[in-house]
Amino acid sequence: MTEYERSHTMPAPPEQVFDHAANIGQMGDWLPEELHVRAERLPAVTVHEDRTDEDTSALLRSERDQMRIEWGTREQGGYAGWLQVAGIDSGASEVTVHLSFFEEGHDPGERQVTDALDSSLRRLERQVRLRVDNAAG
Numbered sequence: 001m002t003e004y005e006r007s008h009t010m011p012a013p014p015e016q017v018f019d020h021a022a023n024i025g026q027m028g029d030w031l032p033e034e035l036h037v038r039a040e041r042l043p044a045v046t047v048h049e050d051r052t053d054e055d056t057s058a059l060l061r062s063e064r065d066q067m068r069i070e071w072g073t074r075e076q077g078g079y080a081g082w083l084q085v086a087g088i089d090s091g092a093s094e095v096t097v098h099l100s101f102f103e104e105g106h107d108p109g110e111r112q113v114t115d116a117l118d119s120s121l122r123r124l125e126r127q128v129r130l131r132v133d134n135a136a137g
Contacts, residue, residue: 002104004113007096008121012128014067014087017095020128021083022062022069030124032116044074078106095121 010017020026024039031037034050043059057074072080081099088094097117101107108116 002101002107005098006117010093010125010128012132014085014093017093018067018085029127
């Protein structure tokens, strides 16, 4: 098993960050550009990966009271992950994303995964920042 974890500070309260991250309709705004999530009967979702042009059955659970999103593959145990939002001083938040690959064939490699996680967190921050700026007027 291989695990990766990255964290990033966001300029908004944790509830606001979580609500944006957990909105399935907006996940395409911050997930890696080659991944697309389509809701079925939650917690069931389908994840389409452009790189392989494959659909994968997965589960996605959001727990707002814990500020946590968890996901993983359904039929095959290829990967799982979670996103956790925590409040920090002065109304900001820290977002941590963790990925676990259970089979070597599913792990694209450290550089690709950490680059994708960092890029996703930066994209999420941009989306949250736009939302905060628009709310401020």
